[in-house]
Amino acid sequence: MSTGLPASARFRHRLLPYLLVAPQMAVTLVFFFWPSAQALRQSLLREDAFGLSSEFVGLENYRVLFADPRYLAAFGRTLVFCTLVAAFAIGIALILAAAANAVGRGGQTYKTLLIWPYAVAPVLAGALWFLMFNPTIGVIGASLNERGIAWNHYLDGGQAFALVVMASIWKQVSYNFVFFLAGLQAIPPSVIEAAAIDGAGPVRRFWTIVFPLLSPMAFFLLVVNLVYAFFDTFAVIHATTQGGPGGATETLVYKVFNDGFIGLDLGSSSAQSVILMIVVAALTVIQFGFVERKVSY
């Protein structure tokens, strides 16, 4: 981590800095470290069905998980899910931002019309898409069925998965759009003009100038979108498909919740929490190293 300011620009005080960090440290300790430690502890225990006694089983819960085809399937499904959501949400946003940046007048209007879904809670996005694709009353779902394309996300796992992916992308595009547009507007027009004078067309200019300049931002967005797809989309799944049909939309976070609260298998749920935390902590470290490199005052 960078130390930031030189010593001459720092205050020295025996007690004050601790008082200042105390509130945040208190909530972090009670609501982050304590539960995390509990998760770690419970992941090494096995409780009987009534929660009356527990015994230490070492890494048994982890071993069982990685031997469980359902867990491995959820792992793979989550990777596919995150990749699809991140790739489409970033790709669509980049196209829209490039277009909005180039239209000049009117760009601001488009911006206003495109950014507001950020404010729509994922659960609402899920409900909206669920209704739209409802096989009997949904405007799109019913039309598909009338045209002979059988659509029923209540029964077809692949279609349920596609629906959850679409709703999650819909919700995330606006976030990426805001970032890409800000990034594009920060590119000096003179650079683009110079390339145009040298005879580079719009596509060539995009790939040789704009894209390299945007790539640090795209990388940042990739990490954020992966984490979004990991966690925030839980609400979409919980409110609509509930992991079904037949586990077709069961992601890792959904399984943590389901095995813990519904299945009441605390050992397994805790082990899954710990695995998730390690995965996301790894992503955070990558992200953080990246941010620190960029901010080098």
Next chain:
Amino acid sequence: MVENHPGLSAGRHLILILGVIAISLPVWLAFVASTQDPDSFLSGRASLIPGRHLFENYALVLFRGADAASVPPVWHMMANSLVMALIIAAGKIAISILSAFAIVFFRFPFRTLVFWMIFVTLMLPVEVRIVPTFQVVADLGLLNSTAGLTLPVIASATATFLFRQFFLSVPKELVEAARIDGAGPMRFFRDILLPLSRTNIAALFVVMFIYGWNQYIWPFIVTTDVTHYTVVMGIKRLIAVPDADPMWHLVMATAILAMLPPVLVILAMQRLFVKGLVDSEK
């Protein structure tokens, strides 16, 4: 000059208009559904144009609630959401600005440890440790309380990170000047740092308000008492009515009402919102 090809420009407008339609369509259809009478859903495909039951449906969910799903009236849930969102936004900003101030402007033992203990939470939302957090909150007797609803959500470093980045960009000469003038750290904080941070605080407040309003799974498990329901989680209770199809017109009226406040905040404070969002990346 950059060429200005009419075809190219038309293509851009076409892409953007398609984008706006794709973005707006689900919400338009939800709005249309919220204006229908319940029978219209029995007779097949939903309409594309609004029905005549706008006021009736919205008045029903706002003031009476959809009885069958046993959720409180929507105005009540929206009031709960408002309180939760304001506390989460204000709480996050208050604790973050203080700890970022300490981390950036002080030298003290264990500073690095404190830094990492706070920043490890950066991307680990409450979902990842939801079961043990529930146990902790239950042990503390905070189920069905405002504190239990908000504190675990406040415990994350996003706002601290933003303030840290901003404070690092404050010219160090300001600190040196303050020290030479004999101003203590809290004086510096109040008279120099807070005024400088005003826009950042406002921008962050907008983003955190939306974040707080849209909390879903945590309110869902921590409120078992209907009087504490928030509107975003209330949707789930409306969709999951036992042994029946959801009453789509009421579900969608509630959904529209639930998204209205944060969407209005974004539209009214677009500039601050964009700043709050983009600055967290710098």
